[in-house]
Amino acid sequence: MTHLNFSTDFYHILWFFIIYCFLGWVWESSFCSIKAKKLINRGFLIGPYIPIYGCGALVVYLTLYPLRDQLLLVYIGGVIFPTILEFVTSWVMEKVFAATWWDYSNEKFNIQGRICLKVSLFWGFFSVAMVEIFHPLVLMLIDKIPRHTGEIAGGIFVVVFSADFAHTVVATLDIKKTLAKMENVRADIFQFLEVHNLGAEYKELSPSRMLNYLKEQWEERKEYLENIPVAGTISEYKEELEEKLSALVKRYEGNKPKRRRARVLQRHVKAYPKLKSTKYSVSLDEMKKRLEKLRKEK
Incomplete structure (x- = not known):
């Protein structure tokens, strides 16, 4: 040709x-x-x-x-x-x-x-x-395409593309920061449970289930806990543990991207089903579940 x-x-x-x-x-x-x-x-x-x-x-x-x-x-x-x-x-x-x-x-x-x-x-x-x-x-x-028309259309594309690129990059970096915060709180939760000798199974749980896990562990280890020298009654100690863990879980769940950021993440997940975080995989999976739950509730 x-x-x-x-x-x-x-x-x-x-x-x-x-x-x-x-x-x-x-x-x-x-x-x-x-x-x-x-x-x-x-x-x-x-x-x-x-x-x-x-x-x-x-x-x-x-x-x-x-x-x-x-x-x-x-x-x-x-x-x-x-x-x-x-x-x-x-x-x-x-x-x-x-x-x-x-x-x-x-x-x-x-x-x-x-x-x-x-x-x-x-x-x-x-x-x-x-x-x-x-x-x-x-x-x-x-x-x-008439040259003048092409130049105007090309200029519009550059503006739209640049705004799209900047918005998406900033939003994705913001999501990354949110995931990092979630991982930090998650590490604090792990440390809390380890300090109180509450088992290792929690590593397989989402933070939202950890309060129930604590109650289960309490019943299983009640005899052990009764021998721990603490001020107040055992029930007060249990309440103290639950209160501290509840505060940590709320911190974890409070870390969520703003609505626009959440939309960007939702679109990323749909566009790239194999999307994985190399540093914050557990928190990303947790955030995906939250977004899916919100989508179903609409």
């Missing part, structure tokens, strides 16, 4: 990014929805775009489009460059947000669950299809 010009001016680069971000969102949302048999709005951000696809497409375009007459090189580069981008993106997001957003651990030939051979090979085929089929069509579409 006849190849079109290699455009690298800011206007075209911006529109390449916009279109491929959108196409990536369409692809991911459709694929994941079909796989899960329910509608899934894929993506880290709120809008219908996934930046990693836009960045990946630009990398392929800028490095491989000039080699479009050598499809083997395009394929090899298409395997390598997007795979590096996917690995780096996964690593950065994990370090910044203390969470993993996708996981290829169950796939053969994966590296740290961040990348895998099957997906990397797909990137190669996508790159060939991009330079041979999609990109010439994308370029023709962009050139059909």
Whole structure:
């Protein structure tokens, strides 16, 4: 086929990014929805775009489009460059947000669950299809848009995208801080129960169930507790324990993201069912349960 010009001016680069971000969102949302048999709005951000696809497409375009007459090189580069981008993106997001957003651990030939051979090979085929089929069509579409209209629309996108990105990043970092606070209180609860020799089974419980657990442990260890030299009666000691634990549990449950932050987390969980916290897994699971409970109560 006849190849079109290699455009690298800011206007075209911006529109390449916009279109491929959108196409990536369409692809991911459709694929994941079909796989899960329910509608899934894929993506880290709120809008219908996934930046990693836009960045990946630009990398392929800028490095491989000039080699479009050598499809083997395009394929090899298409395997390598997007795979590096996917690995780096996964690593950065994990370090910044203390969470993993996708996981290829169950796939053969994966590296740290961040990348895998099957997906990397797909990137190669996508790159060939991009330079041979999609990109010439994308370029023709962009050139059909009146330049002035395209500049205004592109400017609006930059503003909306920047606001979306800033809001989502700040909200996700706020959620991370909330999870850290929950983990700190949880550690205080563990220390409290250990100091009072109330067993190790609590580590499998959510803090909201720990008061009931304390009462059960009290009945089982009543004879032991009667021999502890404390001021006042045994019942007073029991009440004191319950009061202290109740205060800790309230501190734990009081750590929750604001409504807007909760919506961001809820969307993250829906978009990335395999979302896991690398530092605060128990508290994240607890927060997921709270959000699900609130959703059902509406």
